[in-house]
Amino acid sequence: MIKYILAALACGIIVGYSNSKLGDVFPNRFVSYYLFNACLIFLLFVMGFALGADKEAAVKIRKAGLKILALPLTIALGSIVGGIVSGLVLRIDLFASAAVSAGYGWYTLAGPLMGQMFGPEWSALGFMVNFLRELLTIITVSVMVRVDKYAPIALGGATTMDTTLPVIVRYCGSDALMTAFTSGFTLSIMAPLTIITIASFR
C-alpha cells in the first residue's frame, strides 16, 4: 500500500510540475480544487458507510465518549511545546516558532496567517512546516501505526479530518475514523485561535 501511495505522490509532483512549466495544460484550479475535493467527499462517504455498517465500531466509539477530546488537546499541547523547543534549538523567535507549530498541519491557513500576525518572513516557514507535517504523516503512516495506534492521528494534527483521513483509516481501522475526524476537526478550529493567541502574547 505505502509503495503505491509514494509512487502516486511522486508521479503527482512530476506531472504537476511539468504541467505548470508547460503553461497549465490542465487548468490548475480545476485539478486542485474540484477533482481533489470530489475525491475527498467520495472517500468520506465511503468510509462513513464502512463505519456505519461496522457493528463493533459503534460500541467502541460509545465507550470512548468525551475522552475522544483528550486526544486533540494533547496533540495541540505537544505541538506547541515542540514549537517552543525548536525555537530554542534554532535561536529564533519563540512565539513565532510556537505559532508555526500551532498550525497543526493546516498549511493553507498557517502560511497566510503567520504572514499576517508575524510578518511576511514567517509566512513561508508557516507554510513549509505544516506542509511537511502533512507529507510526513502520509509517508510514515505504516511505520507510525506500529509505534501507537493513534500515532498517525498525532502526526496528522488538523489534517486528519480531510487529506490524511483516508490513509489513516486504511491503516488504523474503521473504528479510528471518528477519533481521527473529531481530532482533526477540533484542531482545525483550534489552529487559527491558538496562532492568534500566541501572536497576542508576543
Added chain:
Amino acid sequence: MMFDLMVVIFVIALVFGIGLGYVWRERKRVNLGRVTFAAIIALIFLMGFNIGSDNVLLASMPTVGVNALVIVSLTIFFSLVFVKIVRKMVKLE
C-alpha cells in the same frame, strides 16, 4: 475564511455515509476495499499535483527548508510523546 462551505460538505458526506451504512448493515456485505484504494491513490496523486504546480512552495523550499525540517520534526516528536503519555493515563480504546 478558508474554513468554509467545504467543511460543511465534508461533514454531510460523512454523516450521510454513516447513516446509509447503518441502514445497510443487515444486508449483503459489500467489499469497499478496492474502491477506497483507487480513490486514495487518486487523492494522493492530486495532492502531489498540487505540490508540483505550486511555484511559491517550491521556491521557498531552499530558504526555509532546514528550519522547517527541525521545527516539524520536534513538533511531531512532542505530539507523539504527549499522546503516548496521555494514553497511559486516560484509557482510550
